[in-house]
Amino acid sequence: MPDIRESEPKSRWDALVHTGADTPMGQLLRRYWWPVAGQRELEAAPTRAVRLMGEDLVLYKDLSGNYGLIDRRCRHRRADMLHGFIEKCGLRCSYHGWLYDQTGQCIEQPYEDQAHPEARLKDQVRITAYPVQAHGGMLWAYLGPLPAPLVPDWEFFGWENGFRQIVISEIPCNWFQCQENSIDPVHFEWQHGNWNIRARGKTGPYQPTHVRVDFTEFEYGFQYKRIRTDTDETDRLWQIGRVCLWPNALFTGNHIEFRVPIDDATTLSVTWHFSRVPTEREPYVQKDRDIPTWHAPVKDENGRFITSHVMNQDFLAWVGQGTIADRSQEYLATSDRGIVLMRNQFLRDLDAIAKGKDPKAVIRDPKANRRVMLPVAERKPLMEGKPIAELLKDPDQAARIGDYIFQAGQPKEVRQAYLAAMGVNDADVKPLDQAVDILAPPEKRIARSS
Ligand code: FES
Numbered sequence: 366m367p368d369i370r371e372s373e374p375k376s377r378w379d380a381l382v383h384t385g386a387d388t389p390m391g392q393l394l395r396r397y398w399w400p401v402a403g404q405r406e407l408e409a410a411p412t413r414a415v416r417l418m419g420e421d422l423v424l425y426k427d428l429s430g431n432y433g434l435i436d437r438r439c440r441h442r443r444a445d446m447l448h449g450f451i452e453k454c455g456l457r458c459s460y461h462g463w464l465y466d467q468t469g470q471c472i473e474q475p476y477e478d479q480a481h482p483e484a485r486l487k488d489q490v491r492i493t494a495y496p497v498q499a500h501g502g503m504l505w506a507y508l509g510p511l512p513a514p515l516v517p518d519w520e521f522f523g524w525e526n527g528f529r530q531i532v533i534s535e536i537p538c539n540w541f542q543c544q545e546n547s548i549d550p551v552h553f554e555w556q557h558g559n560w561n562i563r564a565r566g567k568t569g570p571y572q573p574t575h576v577r578v579d580f581t582e583f584e585y586g587f588q589y590k591r592i593r594t595d596t597d598e599t600d601r602l603w604q605i606g607r608v609c610l611w612p613n614a615l616f617t618g619n620h621i622e623f624r625v626p627i628d629d630a631t632t633l634s635v636t637w638h639f640s641r642v643p644t645e646r647e648p649y650v651q652k653d654r655d656i657p658t659w660h661a662p663v664k665d666e667n668g669r670f671i672t673s674h675v676m677n678q679d680f681l682a683w684v685g686q687g688t689i690a691d692r693s694q695e696y697l698a699t700s701d702r703g704i705v706l707m708r709n710q711f712l713r714d715l716d717a718i719a720k721g722k723d724p725k726a727v728i729r730d731p732k733a734n735r736r737v738m739l740p741v742a743e744r745k746p747l748m749e750g751k752p753i754a755e756l757l758k759d760p761d762q763a764a765r766i767g768d769y770i771f772q773a774g775q776p777k778e779v780r781q782a783y784l785a786a787m788g789v790n791d792a793d794v795k796p797l798d799q800a801v802d803i804l805a806p807p808e809k810r811i812a813r814s815s
């Protein structure tokens with residue numbers, strides 16, 4: 366019997382969710398660089414399995430310090446290159462010793478080179494290979510047509526006096542519904558603010574409600590803006606708001622969340638987080654290759670999704686929409702204008718590449734790619750910093766110092782490195798047992814009693 370769902374009308378947005386190389390959206394997304402690992406991870410182990418947009422690859426750093434990204438399987442008899450030997454130049458298959466350089470060219474075949482040197486069989490052998498670049502403490506991959514554009518040099522990669530950390534999780538759903546969350550202001554009130562109130566066993570009072578939202582496009586994405594019952598047009602979240610950064614991220618100022626398609630059913634969440642150290646700790650220097658990178662669980666020991674931290678709450682919502690959300694069944698409302706703007710922009714980008722043009726936010730001019738400025742609602746405290754005593758007095762800041770609020774599972778050593786950077790001890794910063802409303806204007810920001 367045919368699946369009844371096959372006869373249902375499909376949504377006009379369906380094309381947006383597919384990321385394979387043989388799909389229009391897969392072709393579009395391959396025009397951008399994607400963060401796939403922390404630079405420090407390759408220091409600890411020189412090869413790493415990467416699955417990106419359905420392609421199985423191995424990321425490596427060779428003995429000369431060059432990065433490469435090649436097919437997971439050897440061209441010879443398909444051995445797993447993850448177990449290869451790193452060499453001065455490239456990665457050598459551990460099975461029969463074929464060696465590939467970072468362009469994918471086979472440059473040694475030990476037996477053939479010895480027994481039949483005149484045949485130079487290796488010259489005919491090439492493996493899939495893609496460019497890799499280190500930037501901001503992350504390793505970026507590009508799977509698209511050459512010449513590759515530039516890895517965007519967003520301004521925050523150059524911010525000083527910050528403790529940075531990179532947090533990676535695997536989310537069992539399609540990347541596009543994750544990215545739609547990057548332009549969805551109203552969800553914050555419910556999936557985070559009011560969720561935290563309910564999680565404490567209370568049925569209210571709920572957080573101030575949103576009364577107005579707006580979305581404005583700029584060169585590198587969209588700004589989304591909000592007014593709640595406790596704010597007005599002078600508030601920084603209306604004046605500047607948050608940024609849906611094109612094509613794959615949410616940027617809030619202190620952190621950026623990239624949604625990276627592993628394949629159509631799985632997404633890698635890669636967060637780059639910046640904590641401004643107190644002014645007493647300046648100058649604080651952390652090298653890119655030293656940025657701690659940790660892998661965060663999404664489920665607890667009972668197999669249930671973790672919901673204690675901000676992004677964990679998001680993950681629950683995205684996975685709950687289905688492995689691939691069925692957009693033919695949704696009922697969009699005025700709060701979703703940003704989501705429609707985003708989807709339409711992707712449709713325009715598909716047209717652009719069909720005409721041989723670059724899509725939105727591809728950067729090729731090196732002069733335009735120096736610390737590219739972005740809208741940042743809380744720029745002043747991030748740039749100028751504050752003394753620790755002042756930070757600890759602000760419930761929002763105190764909560765952030767008391768715990769990494771975005772995801773559960775921060776390893777002890779990262780916590781200790783963070784506290785050392787901030788110049789405080791755990792005892793100074795007991796986690797608040799209170800729900801902090803982080804959208805509230807700073808002057809009205811009080812710890813809401815649970
Ligand atoms: S399978 Fe890789 S060298 Fe033989």
Ligand SMILES: [Fe+2]
Nearest residue numbers: 553557675679
């Ligand atoms: Fe969220």
